[in-house]
Amino acid sequence: MQNTMPNFLKKRAFLTPDRTAVYFQEQTVTFRELYRRSVRAAGQLHKQGIENGQFAAVLLKNNLETAVILFALQLLGAKIVILNNRLTPAELLWQLKDSKTSSLILEDSFSHLEELFAGQLTSLNMMTKTKLFAVEPAAPELQDEISLDEICTIMYTSGTTGNPKGVMQTYGNHWASAIGSALNLGLTDQDCWLCSVPLFHISGFSILMKSVIYGMPFVLHEKFDEEKTIQDIEEKRVTIMSVVSASLTRIVDTLKERRLPKGFRCMLLGGGPAPLPLLQACVEKQIPVFQSYGMTETSSQIVTLSPEYSLNKLGSAGKPLFPSELQIIQPDGGTAQPGEAGEIIVKGPNVTSGYLYRPDATAEKIQNGWLYTGDIGYLDNDGFLFVLDRRSDLIISGGENIYPAEVESVLLSHPDILEAGVIGVVDEKWGQVPAAFIVTRTGGVIPADELQQFCTKQLAKYKIPKAFYVTDQLPRNAAKKLLRRTLKEWLKEGRFSQ
Numbered sequence: 006m007q008n009t010m011p012n013f014l015k016k017r018a019f020l021t022p023d024r025t026a027v028y029f030q031e032q033t034v035t036f037r038e039l040y041r042r043s044v045r046a047a048g049q050l051h052k053q054g055i056e057n058g059q060f061a062a063v064l065l066k067n068n069l070e071t072a073v074i075l076f077a078l079q080l081l082g083a084k085i086v087i088l089n090n091r092l093t094p095a096e097l098l099w100q101l102k103d104s105k106t107s108s109l110i111l112e113d114s115f116s117h118l119e120e121l122f123a124g125q126l127t128s129l130n131m132m133t134k135t136k137l138f139a140v141e142p143a144a145p146e147l148q149d150e151i152s153l154d155e156i157c158t159i160m161y162t163s164g165t166t167g168n169p170k171g172v173m174q175t176y177g178n179h180w181a182s183a184i185g186s187a188l189n190l191g192l193t194d195q196d197c198w199l200c201s202v203p204l205f206h207i208s209g210f211s212i213l214m215k216s217v218i219y220g221m222p223f224v225l226h227e228k229f230d231e232e233k234t235i236q237d238i239e240e241k242r243v244t245i246m247s248v249v250s251a252s253l254t255r256i257v258d259t260l261k262e263r264r265l266p267k268g269f270r271c272m273l274l275g276g277g278p279a280p281l282p283l284l285q286a287c288v289e290k291q292i293p294v295f296q297s298y299g300m301t302e303t304s305s306q307i308v309t310l311s312p313e314y315s316l317n318k319l320g321s322a323g324k325p326l327f328p329s330e331l332q333i334i335q336p337d338g339g340t341a342q343p344g345e346a347g348e349i350i351v352k353g354p355n356v357t358s359g360y361l362y363r364p365d366a367t368a369e370k371i372q373n374g375w376l377y378t379g380d381i382g383y384l385d386n387d388g389f390l391f392v393l394d395r396r397s398d399l400i401i402s403g404g405e406n407i408y409p410a411e412v413e414s415v416l417l418s419h420p421d422i423l424e425a426g427v428i429g430v431v432d433e434k435w436g437q438v439p440a441a442f443i444v445t446r447t448g449g450v451i452p453a454d455e456l457q458q459f460c461t462k463q464l465a466k467y468k469i470p471k472a473f474y475v476t477d478q479l480p481r482n483a484a485k486k487l488l489r490r491t492l493k494e495w496l497k498e499g500r501f502s503q
Contacts, residue, residue, distance in 0.1 A: 008153045008177070014040055014076045015149060017217045025222040028241055029069040036220070039076065046077035048142025054130050055108050057082035057148065060159070062106040064088045064097065064115050067204050067227045070134055072213060074110060075204070079157065082148040083108075086159045086171070087205045091483050094121055100161050101126060104171055104361060110137060153177030159361055160207055160301050171361035172301045174207075181354035182211055182304040183218040185326030189309045190245070190271055190295070192219055199237060199246040201226035206484045208247050208275060211305035231259040239266055249276030249485040250283055251424070253294070257286050264291060271295055275306060276486045277392070280414035284319050298322035298392055302376055304355045307331075308390050321389040322382075329353030332375070333384055346383045346393055346406070350375045381408065398489050400429035402437050407468050409489065412439055415463045416470075419456070421445050426479045427470060428492045441470035442479060442492050442501075450475050474501040 010016075017026075018040035026039040034042075055061050061083040065071040078085045086104045088097055090112070101109065101122065108130040111118065116133050123131065151157075157176045161169040198216065200223050202209040216223045224241050226233060229252050237243060246269075248256070253272060272287070272294045279296055287294045295315055299306035308331060310323030325331040330352040333341035341347035352375045359367030370377050381399060382392040393408040400407040409427035416425035424444035429437035445451060453473045460469045480491035495501060 009150045010153060010176070010180070012080060012147070012149055012151055013176075013214070013217045014043060014079065015147075017220055021220045024220055026216060027069060027072060028222060028224045028237075032069060034069065036217075039073070042073045043076040043080055044147065045142050046073050046138070047080040047145045047147060049137050049140045050074075050077055050081060050083075050110075051145035052140050052143040053108070053132055053137060055081060055083055057146070058084070059108065060084045060086055060104055060106045061108040061110065062086035062088055062101060062104065063110045063205075064090055064118075065110065065112050065134070065205070066090060066114075067200075067209070067225055069225065070138070071204055072225070074134070074137075075210075075213065076217075079151070080147045081145055082151075082155075084156045084159065087210065089161070089203075089205050089483055090115065094118055098122060098125055099168065100171070101129065103168075104159055108132075110134065151176045153180060158210065160205075160210075162301055170363050170366055172357050173359060173361055174301075174304050174357060178304040178355050178357060179211065179214045180218065181328050182306070183215045185328050185353075185355060186211075186215065186306060186309070187219065188327040189311060189323075190273070191312070192221075193244070195242070195268065196221050196244045197242055198223040199226070199234065199241075199243045200224065201229040201234060201252070202247055202249075202485075203483050207299075207301045207305050208484060212247060229255075231255040235259065235263075235265070238269055242266070242268055244269055245271045245273060247273045247275065249274070250279045251481065251485045253279075253287070254283055254423070257283070257290060257292070260290060269293075271312075273297055273306070273309070275299060276484055277410065279320070280417040281320055282414070282418040288316065288319070296320070296322045298349075298380075298382075298390060300378065302357045302370075302378075303329075303351060303353075304357070307351050307353060307355060310389075314389070318385075318387075318389050320391065321385070322392050323390060324388055325351070325353070325390075326355070329355060331384075331390060333382060334377075341383065343384055343386045346381055348396060349378045349380045349382045349390070349392070351378060352376065395489075398428070400427075400437050400439055402429070402432070402439070402467050403435040405467050407439055409439070412441065412460075412464065412468055412470065415460055416441060416443060416456070418463075419451075419459055421447065421449075421451055424479050426487050426489060426492050428489050428496075430472070430493075430496065432471075435467075438471045439468065440472040440474070440496070442474045442476055442495075444476060444478060448477070476501070 022037035026036045158174045159171045200212040297306040298308040333347040412427040413425040426442045432438040480488040
């Protein structure tokens with residue numbers, strides 16, 4: 006028996022053609038119209054030489070036309086290399102070469118890159134959106150069925166060490182991710198998901214896929230804006246939103262004494278452990294926050310806190326989604342005991358089969374079906390996951406382990422601190438000691454001794470930062486995750502003095 010399903014968008018347009026699919030700015034598009042536009046775009050892409058099985062890259066922003074192009078490429082059966090539009094030209098060029106991409110569709114605002122790329126990749130077929138949509142469409146051979154084992158998308162990891170790797174995400178991965186999420190969060194005919202995270206990131210793309218699989222409208226924003234977010238939650242009756250700590254903090258601060266509508270049921274929080282003060286502020290404002298844990302390799306969330314545990318397991322990422330498994334492994338390969346920290350490894354149908362053209366990296370990261378995440382966490386006695394940090398960010402000071410996220414959480418509970426990032430710096434006596442970068446609410450400086458005294462009440466002495474650096478913003482990637490390696494680079498460059 007073949008592992009196939011109907012094309013997701015075509016099936017959804019047949020089942021519920023008149024339901025709203027997308028809200029974008031002043032536009033409201035049904036699934037019938039989204040399919041019609043995608044079929045036409047598939048014809049235009051085919052006219053431009055894109056065919057079934059080819060690798061086609063996209064460098065696009067959050068807008069309705071991007072959704073249309075992504076679905077059109079699925080209808081053609083092309084493998085979509087989704088490029089992060091915040092990368093440098095050199096980084097983009099590297100990924101285009103690495104993925105052996107044959108075609109590239111660009112946002113018009115990136116048209117200046119065409120000349121640069123053409124000089125390096127002479128066989129690359131490039132087109133801007135304006136050029137693409139001006140073409141008279143050919144009659145393409147649409148893929149009415151998809152194989153769940155076939156590659157749908159390639160997304161490159163952020164590359165904390167070495168060059169990034171192309172994560173292969175199959176249709177089956179995206180399907181399992183959507184189903185696992187629905188079994189955890191529930192699904193109603195009133196649901197509407199707000200997407201202000203980039204579509205080039207797995208958190209954004211997974212919302213696009215969930216919309217079609219569930220038959221659920223999603224509200225698409227070009228970028229995150231806290232006031233626009235609150236307005237659309239109220240006017241579009243949004244029930245679910247994907248956020249990271251930085252964006253949720255801005256929503257909470259902007260609300261002041263206001264409350265979100267009672268119909269709003271879930272802030273799905275990813276992008277790393279959330280500071281406890283933020284979670285407590287959301288409890289006070291009656292904002293339901295469900296922490297989750299996932300990555301590009303797991304096609305979005307793989308662990309999520311179920312609604313009934315959102316208060317008594319505050320700070321936990323929850324338990325694995327229904328189709329997935331999780332273990333905590335010690336350095337010697339043994340299974341960690343409850344409360345004992347170790348590496349998080351995961352398994353399930355939403356986990357990637359590996360990295361594009363990287364058999365060695367695949368064999369190293371995926372063993373016996375288990376993905377070794379490189380993240381550190383522990384399970385409590387009830388089996389709930391608490392994520393501590395990236396293994397690469399762990400600070401070892403005098404033989405003691407210090408998790409930057411724990412120190413950051415304490416700093417963020419200070420009333421004058423808006424953002425905090427903690428790294429390890431070399432120390433002759435202890436090997437490493439923690440140093441903190443902070444963004445203050447007023448832009449002013451808080452004396453180091455005052456901050457150390459504040460931390461003394463909540464942290465062991467060896468965990469207290471030995472240096473504090475005030476900056477106007479912290480470096481984050483497109484998913485708003487803190488880039489601690491950039492903080493280390495800042496210090497090496499001598500950009501800060503205490």
